Amino acid sequence: MPADRKPIKGIVYAALFGALTAAGAFIIIPVPPVPITAQTFFLNVAASLLGGPLGATSQFIYVMLGVVGVPVFAGGKAGLGVLFGPTGGYLIGFIVAAFVIGILAKMKKDTGVFWYIFSMLIGMVIIDAFGTIQLSLVAALSLKKAFGVGVLPFLPGDITKIVLAAIVSSKLKGRIKI
Amino acid sequence: MYDTGTFIAGQTLIYKLDPRVKLAFTVTLSIFILWASPLPIFSLGVILLLTALTNGITLRTVGQSVRPLLLFIILIFLAHALFASEVEGALFVSYLGISLGGIQGGFIAVWRFLCLIVAAVLLTMTTAPSRLVAAIKYFLHPLKFLRVPVEDIAVMITLALRMMPALLLQKKKIERAQIARGGGLRRFGLWVRAKYFLSLVLGVLLGTFRRADELALAMEARAYARGERTSAVELKIRQVDYLAILLFCLMIIIFIALNLFLS
Numbered sequence: 001m002p003a004d005r006k007p008i009k010g011i012v013y014a015a016l017f018g019a020l021t022a023a024g025a026f027i028i029i030p031v032p033p034v035p036i037t038a039q040t041f042f043l044n045v046a047a048s049l050l051g052g053p054l055g056a057t058s059q060f061i062y063v064m065l066g067v068v069g070v071p072v073f074a075g076g077k078a079g080l081g082v083l084f085g086p087t088g089g090y091l092i093g094f095i096v097a098a099f100v101i102g103i104l105a106k107m108k109k110d111t112g113v114f115w116y117i118f119s120m121l122i123g124m125v126i127i128d129a130f131g132t133i134q135l136s137l138v139a140a141l142s143l144k145k146a147f148g149v150g151v152l153p154f155l156p157g158d159i160t161k162i163v164l165a166a167i168v169s170s171k172l173k174g175r176i177k178i
Numbered sequence: 179m180y181d182t183g184t185f186i187a188g189q190t191l192i193y194k195l196d197p198r199v200k201l202a203f204t205v206t207l208s209i210f211i212l213w214a215s216p217l218p219i220f221s222l223g224v225i226l227l228l229t230a231l232t233n234g235i236t237l238r239t240v241g242q243s244v245r246p247l248l249l250f251i252i253l254i255f256l257a258h259a260l261f262a263s264e265v266e267g268a269l270f271v272s273y274l275g276i277s278l279g280g281i282q283g284g285f286i287a288v289w290r291f292l293c294l295i296v297a298a299v300l301l302t303m304t305t306a307p308s309r310l311v312a313a314i315k316y317f318l319h320p321l322k323f324l325r326v327p328v329e330d331i332a333v334m335i336t337l338a339l340r341m342m343p344a345l346l347l348q349k350k351k352i353e354r355a356q357i358a359r360g361g362g363l364r365r366f367g368l369w370v371r372a373k374y375f376l377s378l379v380l381g382v383l384l385g386t387f388r389r390a391d392e393l394a395l396a397m398e399a400r401a402y403a404r405g406e407r408t409s410a411v412e413l414k415i416r417q418v419d420y421l422a423i424l425l426f427c428l429m430i431i432i433f434i435a436l437n438l439f440l441s
Contacts, residue, residue: 007404008394008397008398008402008404009390009391009394011330011333011334011337011394011404012337012390012393012394012397013390013394014334015333015334015335015337015338015341016337016338016341016345016386016389016390016393017386018334018338019337019338019339019341019342019345020345020382020383020386022338022342023342023345023346023349026346027349027379029371029375038379041379045379045383057331057334060331061331061334061335061338062338064314064331064335064338065335065338065339065342067310067314068302068307068310068311068314068335068339072342082294082298083208084205084208084209084212084294085208085212085291085294086254086291138212139254139257139258139287140258140283140287141257141258145257148257149253149254149257160372164372164375164376164379167376168376168379168380168383171380172380172383172384172387175384175387176387
């Protein structure tokens with residue numbers, strides 16, 4: 001059926017961006033104070049280039065890769081336990097954030113770097129909100145402490161990644177036709 | 179790079195269990211670990227470790243999957259030990275805010291964390307990825323009624339599983355090309371590093387797009403259609419599985435009783 005054939009490209013792209021996000025666990029960007037992995041960088045690029053639904057799908061695939069046992073969660077973790085563990089909130093936040101970033105980024109006809117940065121910042125807030133809440137629940141820390149452990153040290157790196165991702169997205173935005 | 183949590187073929191009982199059963203066990207365990215009080219968790223951790231050791235998973239492999247997390251474990255411990263809000267027990271070093279209760283809390287939090295890791299290692303090291311995908315597909319099945327394309331998701335997971343090493347290899351190639359031209363991520367100031375990072379990921383991304391286009395074309399050419407498909411992996415619940423479920427339920431009930439009794 002021709003109606004069924006069209007989304008194949010979408011499936012493949014979402015799968016590959018999921019794999020890229022996973023591969024991002026092994027790409028380390030040397031930024032002070034904490035060296036960071038390229039995962040949320042690929043999350044941002046995936047969401048802004050693929051749009052909301054496919055972007056979220058790609059992050060869901062990434063999470064599933066980790067669940068299946070490929071050590072692609074932050075710090076070389078894997079397995080379903082991570083989702084329920086202290087850092088699981090960030091992973092759920094990934095999926096939600098990708099959806100929102102994708103929707104925001106596709107809202108404008110010709111998205112510029114600053115609009116990309118804006119939507120990715122919103123995404124970052126979503127990820128950190130989910131992450132901090134679960135971290136404080138699971139590790140029995142107060143919200144303030146959880147924020148200090150789970151968000152603050154990574155803030156400079158996260159913002160660097162967002163700027164880089166916005167530049168890359170605006171350079172590549174015409175390249176994908178799904 | 180892949181030595182943590184990857185499947186290694188084995189012959190013991192746990193390898194023969196149905197992946198769906200093991201997946202359900204892991205989920206139940208992770209929920210229980212996060213809910214229970216210290217003593218049951220401590221004994222559960224010992225049981226988990228013994229199970230791992232008797233099934234050919236060495237302490238070294240467990241250590242290998244813990245090592246990358248060391249920094250995070252230390253952070254969790256410090257967060258508990260240093261900023262314990264309610265001060266129980268005698269103060270150790272009052273001006274640092276370290277209290278006995280805080281240190282205890284830190285140890286318990288770390289132990290919980292380790293239990294989760296060992297449980298996950300047990301699942302992923304004794305189950306082949308393809309069988310795990312089949313199990314996930316099985317559990318996602320109810321979502322079909324919400325019009326979630328479960329079959330597509332299984333295909334996508336398999337695709338991503340297959341492509342991830344290839345993408346890493348490509349990244350390595352581009353990195354080497356950069357180094358050969360005098361570049362690379364490990365030198366110069368921040369701005370130069372950022373520029374090298376950009377050229378690296380642009381290369382990886384463009385390569386990925388090309389691969390995706392080729393793959394989509396190849397799938398279309400082979401008349402790939404969405405919807406129901408058959409799988410090489412067939413899951414069957416056998417007697418061993420029923421026995422395992424029985425034992426597992428017994429263990430969990432004992433632990434829950436212990437937990438309620440203690441609190």
